[in-house]
Amino acid sequence: MEVILGRTSGFCGGVRNAIVKTKEEAEKSNDIIYCLGDLVHNPIVLNDLKRMGVQVIEKLEGIPNPKGKLVIIRAHGVKKEIYEEAKQLEIKIKDLTCPKVLAIHEFVDKYSGENSFIFLIGEKKHPEVIGTASFCGNNSVVIENEEELQDAIDIFNNKSKENKNMNLIVVAQTTFNLEKFEEFEKIIKDKIDKNIEVIVNNTICNATRIRQEETEKIAKEVDGMVIIGGRKSSNTNKLYQISLENCKNVVMVENAQELKENLDNFKMCKKIGIMAGASTPEESIEEIVNIVKNM
Ligand code: SF4
Structure with a gap:
């Protein structure tokens, strides 16, 4: 294999x-x-x-x-x-x-006053987002999807009518999907008054971005894909989603045992891609690579 x-x-x-x-x-x-x-x-x-x-x-x-x-x-x-x-x-x-998360805390803290409104793009229930949101102050909203983005834009447009000095700050969870963030940025820039200052700080971590790009590239080249990582891991789930969009045959496993239970999925495959999330230990990766190689 x-x-x-x-x-x-x-x-x-x-x-x-x-x-x-x-x-x-x-x-x-x-x-x-x-x-x-x-x-x-x-x-x-x-x-x-x-x-x-x-x-x-x-x-x-x-x-x-x-x-x-x-x-x-x-x-x-x-x-x-x-x-x-x-x-x-x-x-x-x-x-x-992580220093990259600390940098976001410092950045939003700086803009947490009354003349700024912050859009924090990410998963509301994720611990990183919960932490960052607490540094944003009252003029802020967490946005998970396009519907919420539209609501947030309406809230901001109303607020900015009351306070003419208000600017808009946009940041993201470090593991947010880059493509989606760029889509959101475009919508925001299209729908916010051109006279308002919009500061977009793409805080998606480089490690996340490169890993997502590599996952997409590999998923396009192979006929089966294994994603290794914890089910609660946000970045691992994103790798799984990206793989599903680019490859017909994808499994997400936490450990070697789970892969063994799913080996039938790869019976017809000739080339298998493997990618692991940011919190997956090397031993797990090695074990799974060996199982796949020996198929
Ligand atoms: S993915 Fe890793 S390096 Fe990037 S911000 Fe999160 S903890 Fe830091």
Whole structure:
């Protein structure tokens, strides 16, 4: 079987940094360390960390005797209020928010005053978006689809009639689909008064963009495609969607066992492409590549 493995498969810089540093902290510490939410959306990595004494919590207030405890902030980042809450509870923070996400927080924070309105394009329920939204202030809206974009444009047009100095800021979740973002940008520019300043900051991470482009290219060349990654992983789901648009035969798996259960899908294939999301460990990728090669 001919196999094409995406060059950009696996951990991105932000995720690799978060995992390495969390493991370092766990090795140094004799106490439990806490992580606000899953460090990455991958069950294999999470089980590994659990064995090392990293406990996932959803809220700081869930920590027993919090004073002096260490809490990891994952690559997605957290809400602005968390930093203040940690200070009050005298919790130590290890902030592993990806620098690219931190840059978005700083950018929107700068425009969170009354003379700007922010469109944050991304998935409302995604932790990164929840975190970024908290830095945007009240004049902002999260937009997931075209319908919501239209509503947001109406809201902005009304607001800008009341405040003639208001400008419009547009940013995106780091893993948002680039093509869709560009479509949204065009709609926004067409429907907003030309006299209004519109600042579009394409905050889609380069690692995401390159991985999505490579996925599309591979999916077009092969007759079967395997996407590896956690089901909760937003970037892995996007790779799956892109593959479906470009290849008839696509499966998304979290691990080698799941692939084994789906091998029948590839019976007639001659060339299979493999791509993995940003939180997929190398061992999983290698294992799956070997299974496919030996088919
Ligand atoms: S995908 Fe990009 S922004 Fe997100 S954690 Fe990885 S490097 Fe950072």
